[in-house]
Amino acid sequence: MNWVRSLGVVVLMASVVMDTSRGQPGVRDAVTASPIAGVQKQIANLAAMPSLHTAFDWFRSNARQLSEWQLELTSIPAPPFSEAKRAEWLKGKFQQLGLKDVHIDQEGNVLGLWSGENPAAKHVLLSAHLDTVFPPGTHLPVRREGEKLIGPGISDNGAGLTAILAIAAALRNAQIETEAPILFVANVGEEGEGDLRGIRYLFNDSKWSESIGYAVILDGGGSDSIVAEGLGSRRFLVSVNGPGGHSWSDFGTPNPIMVLARAIDTFSRTPVPANPKATFNIGTISGGTSVNSIPESASIKVDIRSSSPAELERIERSLTAALEQAILPFRPDGKGADKKPVITYDMNLIGNRPAAKLDPDAHILEVVRAVDSHLRIPTRIQRASTDANIPLSMGREAVTLGGGGTGGGAHTLHEWYDPTDRDLGLRRILLSVLALAGVAQ
Numbered sequence: 398m399n400w401v402r403s404l405g406v407v408v409l410m411a412s413v414v415m416d417t418s419r420g421q422p423g424v425r426d427a428v429t430a431s432p433i434a435g436v437q438k439q440i441a442n443l444a445a446m447p448s449l450h451t452a453f454d455w456f457r458s459n460a461r462q463l464s465e466w467q468l469e470l471t472s473i474p475a476p477p478f479s480e481a482k483r484a485e486w487l488k489g490k491f492q493q494l495g496l497k498d499v500h501i502d503q504e505g506n507v508l509g510l511w512s513g514e515n516p517a518a519k520h521v522l523l524s525a526h527l528d529t530v531f532p533p534g535t536h537l538p539v540r541r542e543g544e545k546l547i548g549p550g551i552s553d554n555g556a557g558l559t560a561i562l563a564i565a566a567a568l569r570n571a572q573i574e575t576e577a578p579i580l581f582v583a584n585v586g587e588e589g590e591g592d593l594r595g596i597r598y599l600f601n602d603s604k605w606s607e608s609i610g611y612a613v614i615l616d617g618g619g620s621d622s623i624v625a626e627g628l629g630s631r632r633f634l635v636s637v638n639g640p641g642g643h644s645w646s647d648f649g650t651p652n653p654i655m656v657l658a659r660a661i662d663t664f665s666r667t668p669v670p671a672n673p674k675a676t677f678n679i680g681t682i683s684g685g686t687s688v689n690s691i692p693e694s695a696s697i698k699v700d701i702r703s704s705s706p707a708e709l710e711r712i713e714r715s716l717t718a719a720l721e722q723a724i725l726p727f728r729p730d731g732k733g734a735d736k737k738p739v740i741t742y743d744m745n746l747i748g749n750r751p752a753a754k755l756d757p758d759a760h761i762l763e764v765v766r767a768v769d770s771h772l773r774i775p776t777r778i779q780r781a782s783t784d785a786n787i788p789l790s791m792g793r794e795a796v797t798l799g800g801g802g803t804g805g806g807a808h809t810l811h812e813w814y815d816p817t818d819r820d821l822g823l824r825r826i827l828l829s830v831l832a833l834a835g836v837a838q
Contacts, residue, residue: 436767440832444771448836452567452827456820459566463559464546464816466490471539471548471555475528477591480505483527487558487583494565496581504585504598508605511568511579514837518577519610521834523564523826525557525800526587526595526616526784530808545815552804552814557615558583560800563823564830576835580605587616587784590632592748596784600791611761611833612788612795613826617807618814619799620822622777623765627786629752630702631709635660635720636743639727641693651727651740653695654684660723660742661697667715675703677712704752704780717744750782753789761794761833768828772821798826 443449456463475483487507491499496509507527513520529550531537539548546555561581568579584595600606614624637653637660661679669675677699684695701712720742727740755762769776781797788795801822806812 433763433767436763436832437770440764440767440771440828443831443836444828446836448571448573449827449831451571452573453820453824455567455570456563456823459563460816460819463563463819464541466562467546467551467555467559467814467816468539468541468548470558471546471551472537474531474533474535474537475550476531476533476535477528477586477589479533480528480585484583484585487527490562491565491581494562495569496565502598502603504595504603506585506595506599506603507583509565509581511565511575511581513575513578513834515576516578520578520580520605520608521830522580522582522599522605522609522612523561523830524580524582524584524596524599524612524614524784525561526554526585527558527583528585528588528591528595529553530588535810544817545813547811547813549810549812551812552802553617553807553812554587554615556618556800556802556804556814560615560823560826564827567823567827573831574837575831576837577610577833579830579834580609584784590747592632593750593784593787596787600787600793609788609793612785612793613761613830613833614783614785614795614797615800615826616783616797617799618802618804618822620801620818620825621769621774622779622799623762623769624779624781624783624785624797625755625759625762626704626778626780627751627753627789628702628704628780628782629706629709629786630700630748630750630782631713631746632701632748633699633713633716634696634743634745634747635699635716636694636696636745637720637724638694638741638743639691639739642691644689644691647691650691652691653740654692656723656727656740657682657684657695657697660719663722664716664719667712667719669712670708673703673705673708675701675705675708675712677701677716698747700748702782704754706752709752720744750786751790753786755789755794755796759794761796764832765796765798765825765829768825768832771828772825774821774825798822798829801825 473483491509499509586594637657685692724740728738783797785795785797801819804814
């Protein structure tokens with residue numbers, strides 16, 4: 398995941414059901430004079446149902462089981478584009494928990510359906526990404542230290558995936574029937590150069606693309622934040638190329654590493670605004686073959702982020718200008734207008750996450766806020782780069798929430814997760830999802 402790491406999960410609340418006369422989700426017995434009060438009332442009514450208390454009790458009594466699932470799934474490597482082994486593990490769990498139509502789609506996403514009484518109703522998506530940032534071959538020594546769980550990816554996104562399994566298990570144990578179907582998805586490609594490929598496929602090319610009414614994304618731990626704004630990012634692989642040669646006999650031949658260093662120095666001075674906030678980062682650098690060789694190429698990977706598309710474009714132009722300035726002295730005529738340059742560069746887009754924002758009056762946001770009010774959670778609205786960027790950029794209602802508990806050290810080998818109070822986050826998710834899907838009477 399790519400944002401403030403203690404977040405994660407997603408969305409939903411009160412006793413929302415499908416108004417089949419209009420084909421739109423609505424709140425049963427909503428108070429027309431005050432939609433917010435109506436949602437809050439329905440959340441309270443939903444939380445008072447005996448079946449919900451059974452589900453809440455399941456969360457508490459199976460806390461140890463949830464931690465065991467989290468340790469087991471996190472021990473299975475799942476770098477972007479190599480998630481198949483973990484996907485098979487999750488497919489087996491989806492089947493064991495009674496989900497229907499369990500399968501792995503052509504992109505590698507794992508899907509399972511909690512059937513609703515009205516299969517034609519808009520589905521509620523509950524998803525969590527199953528990939529990690531760690532490259533193939535990374536040792537994943539997951540373990541317990543007291544109640545705390547330790548290991549790479551244990552929170553991001555072990556916590557989100559465990560929350561999905563917990564919701565499915567609680568629905569089955571409490572025998573809760575919903576009005577609208579709930580689509581459970583463990584998706585690929587959220588991290589790094591995965592570039593949200595799993596969720597892109599789900600909303601653009603899969604058979605479910607038009608069926609989803611609300612998207613609830615679970616990412617990491619935490620239970621007090623709502624990601625309602627998608628932080629945009631563009632990522633580039635920049636390569637500078639030259640003829641190369643021997644450090645002694647070819648001394649004076651333009652060195653791509655030195656040229657790239659000049660471009661980096663110039664680009665690093667690019668001003669960025671505080672509002673809307675914009676950032677840039679050079680995450681990797683590589684090139685050369687030996688200490689006594691002038692390299693033929695050198696490359697960097699650049700990450701640019703902002704909630705403003707205009708700022709993304711401006712910083713991208715600044716990067717291009719820095720590269721042009723750096724290679725200019727190494728063109729034969731010093732201008733390079735009509736002759737082939739001695740030094741060239743390539744700037745290839747390797748990631749593009751759209752910036753987007755949820756309408757502040759969106760129903761999904763009303764529901765989550767009402768749930769938080771009922772559970773006495775101090776809600777914080779956040780901006781981040783998550784799977785929700787895709788549906789938000791399409792004008793769809795989506796939020797990202799945490800899976801409960803707390804986590805830290807994301808994207809490091811020392812990542813940790815504390816399951817204390819995990820059940821609060823799970824209650825939040827369950828109430829939200831059921832409020833959006835509606836509970837059948």
